[in-house]
Amino acid sequence: MSSCYTRIKCQDYQDLLKNYKIYKEDEAEDEEFSTPMLWIGIYIAAASLLCFLATAADVFRGFVERKLWFPCKFITLNAVSLTLLGVAMKLPLDLNSSMPGQADQLVKLSSCVFLCTIMGNYLPSLGALHDEGILSNVVALAILVITLVVNIGIELDTGVIYHNLWVEYILVSFFLMILLVILCFSALAVPTTKKYLEWKYSELHRVAFYKPEENKGKLIRVEKLIEDVRKYWMMVQTGNPQFVLARSVTCAAAGVVCLFAAFILGEAEIRLFFKAGVNWYVSSSSYKYSTLATLCIQSIGVVVGSIGPAFRWFIGTNYKYSQKASFSNLKREFMIESYWLQGLKEWREKPMDIRIHSRKCRKVLQVSKNLTVTICISIQVFILLASKTVRVISILCLRPVLSCCYHCKKLKRKLVSEHTNCNNPKPHNVGSAAEMELGRYVLLLEGEEELPARILNRISDAVNRLIHVARKNRPRRLKRLIDKSTSFKGVAEFDSDRVECLHCEEPPNVWSLPVVTLTSIAIALPNVRKSTVKKLIKSVREGLLYIGLVEKSLDVNGDLLNIISAADFLWIGVDLYRSWLDIDLRKMSAEGKTCSENLSSLSDMAKKMVLKFKEKLSEAGPREIPLNWPPKVIAANSMYRISQTILLDHQCNSRKAEVKLFDKLCTMIADITGACLTNLPRVITLKCFHSAIENREENVKLAASLLGETEEILKSVQRHELPSLNNDQFSYIDEWRFAIRNKHSSRPVSNSSNEYISVGSPEVHIDIE
Template structure:
């Protein structure tokens, strides 16, 4: 009977152990995903010449914490028998990969708000402490067999380094909120350098002046980027050193395993051969993951060893700046978050809180001091090597001809740009960025602008060459046209554009080529128009008007229809232009009058609340009637002649709206959110590249002297042009 029980238990255990190799492959797959994400960050950093390698893909979040938890299955498994060399090495490699992952996580803290950072750092801390506790339990329980435990020293070293990585990450997290406040304040001070007079002159700025302005804000945005600030901090530098040491420890373990056992095939665990795959992928992950921490370490050391920082002051290097501990001091002095009526208990709890936080302040100072000491030792060790690199680079520069140097400087914009180093945002105790780093930052702007130049809208540029003197802004809608409603909806830039284009392609005897060219040109223009409207309409009052324009344009561009009326079919009926205009006007008038008759809701009295179909119809009615009035006043035009006239009118409206591009570029640069500053400045640089030729065309014409706030709206333009026409 006992034998039967034993056989049954063994059979159950065999069934439970059967899927373990597949679980091992699942562990390997999770580790592979983390490794590829770290490699993607390294590739993206090299490609963008950001050698401090920002965390764009592998960041501290729930997704990668879950993958890492899976990859740490071996160290937390207390029941699996893993005594063979390859099994022990796979456990050590899991801990090493986790240490490398924490080092890669460090800059991503800068992209989080305080709540996200608290949640993610807490989750990482729970995971790391769980691994440490599990490994310690296993060591204590198996203390009688430690003499047979292979890779025990490497396992303990990996465990210690993983804990140190967590401590430095927490130390960085404590510093970040204070740092962000300081950077935001300094960023706002820099933004005040752009005065109201510069805003008034914004439309008159040349392309070169706009490029200089974008570079200035690019330097501010890049150097104040929280990820970059963390990457050049003492904690991140020390984390890079630990990553290098732990990677060397794994390499030593692999080499010793190869020398002692002369094979990587020995395994005795239930995970079977999957441990080999786990070890292989962990080794690859460590190799790829070490790139970012090592380069951040080298970049921070290079800053300290640059020509601008020849003298090393031990006192300054080991000084603890206030932003490292300020948040802890604020917590220490703040009142308790709970309401406790009893004064004695309140006093006791407050004293306890102050004592605990005072202890954490001392720990924080100790950690930062240790990191600064590690950085100082690294500087002293690497300074001769980096100096050799600098001297070699100097010799290369001397060998270049002065003419080529001048050409290179002009390409970089360094001989025409103002001194950009004063726009570099630094924290207390940070050294000035090396000139080469500043050059790389400026080169990034030039590359983005060049990308934009390759995307310039050729057909829109061809259309803009037809515009005259902005007369079309006033002429598309006449005050002589009777209103269909007691209230008139205001115009936005895009609504008359799409309405005029719909009319133009509906005209008879217009070649298909010309109609297609106009559609493509206006479509390219609407990309900029929508961008301008969205940026300048801060109150969002015209959102419904713009929505009406979008709906009309979808029908016109994709289906050649206006309000379910086939424009191509209208152009083929053999009618004259006047009859086509009247037909469109009648259809539009009917839609508006039906809405007026059927609507009893007082909210619809406000034209901003009208349905988009009615807003579009009202615009079509007024523009068609305006053109028909011109038929009565002037000699009748041919169909082609009317098409050309509408084309010029469209070009005038486009040109008038596009005069706002410099202001939009400036507004994009002026964003004071440091988390998104680099993104918006990049948009400004890309927009500058895409609109470079457009701006050059507009600068050849005299622009009305409207205030920038007036120039943003077509109705203000119309009022200004009408008043200007009265005084002629």
């Protein structure tokens, strides 16, 4: 009996060892397979960190620019942010991994709340998207949110999420769906809102700015241009689709939802901390310490990310309260503005473009579409009414705080006003008049009250700061070059019709090509100080930045693009290597030849290049059109004509004559550059108006900076007499040449103008022909 018992006991012991061995092998195998999970967790934490940094950057930018509605620049609804967000949501989407620790349970909740916060920040960015981008990105976000909510439901049912956090998960899932519905139905109103803002912007531009008959043949005064840019800035800021969405009632409601979600996460973390003590942060999952890292990053992200939605809600509530909103007329308070429903109504009334022969099928589809749109309209109305209710409740709850803030600001304004009136009443009145004038250019939607004065003042101060900062970066070298110009006669002098044409049809001139060619000739002149040449090159470098901007902005059809490219190609060699089409200009100037010999060499080489190209044209083709010539041939033709013109009009056989010619070339460059820059006011106006509504703010900002940089230059060129041209002709250098030549050729020859007439006299013969 004893031996039998011993055998059974040994057998049990062997089975126990065998099972233990199997258990250890399984444990080692599980540990081996779970090794990548740590790296996946780190990947999730990194994606969460990037989302957090993007949100923090927008918050920081909002405070720096004093835009407390926090426009979206980094955390916008696009493919990149949605991809990062999808990676950051990996933990609540994981149905298989066991996550029994307190930190493991909390990280799923923090991910859901983090998504709520990101969605609240996404809402204004809908205004920066095109219609196609809105549809695709909103659908992608909806798929992510719905998948996440379904997975949360499965985890609640299977017990992956513990019972002590059920209430928090259910509430956050509900908030996610609310935010998704708000975002989707806000997106439906964006196209209609943009059309209305675009129409209002165009109407104000037409009434207040577009007066071409008043500006014919004259430049817009710099002071007037500054006023116009300020007005455009007011229009583009108040009509910014992001700002319009940020001050909407749905955005305020979304801010309340985000705040509630953040409070729920904070409550859960505090409750579990006091329940589990210091061990609450221990992770028992295969993600290990990456779970804690993700939890910390997302929790901080929720706090920082809630700043934007919270400010939009509070400022919107305070703004409504400051308008002395009265709830005695609730019908007006809960009135639905037409732009919210206009797009859906137009879609419902629009017939379906379907090719189905069966009348019954077409009827069923049409009825189904109408029913679907009607349901969407009902949901939209419900969302708006609920959002307006939230706003009313917010005002009632915050009435003591808002009342205190309102009276404090009122007292502060009164004290400042009294102090200003005592010291200097006149500037205050002038400022008030200017503010009232700018107030006419505020873009508001239907049903919106006037924006508070402090918001308009911030907008006005922002453009003033832009112009002030740009003034510090003004091109000083270019200004010194422009000061050498006393008129625009150099525009007519650089190319003479006495020069023989190498082709039956010459390519037209652009502003930059003669400037670069004249600079190349100036470098090739002997007996000129290197320091003087360097100063000229630096001045031309600054000038070409603005010349290129004028050319590309006014060449709407792109007809002169090839010639502009030739000038750009030529300038690279001149600026970087001091060479003209692989010909070393510095070496040429140091060879000891006279100025006339160097000019003849450049002219001969350029002529050979053009004639060689002409010989290759065996039959007519697109290359035979001068606009389509290769850049090198266009540059060579310009060098030939300009160098021949200089040889005809100047004899450079002495050192003094060479220096004098260099000064003459600098003056011609200054005249051409100054004439080109007279188009800057038009370029500034075009940048303020002719652009898509999504990009208009950046263009107006660029226009304000451009105005600040070139303000002194514009004042300098305004002193010169302009040729008699219409607004379109001012863009082309050839039109300037013809106008200046005709003007001077019609004058009687006098002793004071012999020098100019000697250059322009051949043009009299052209006019007679």
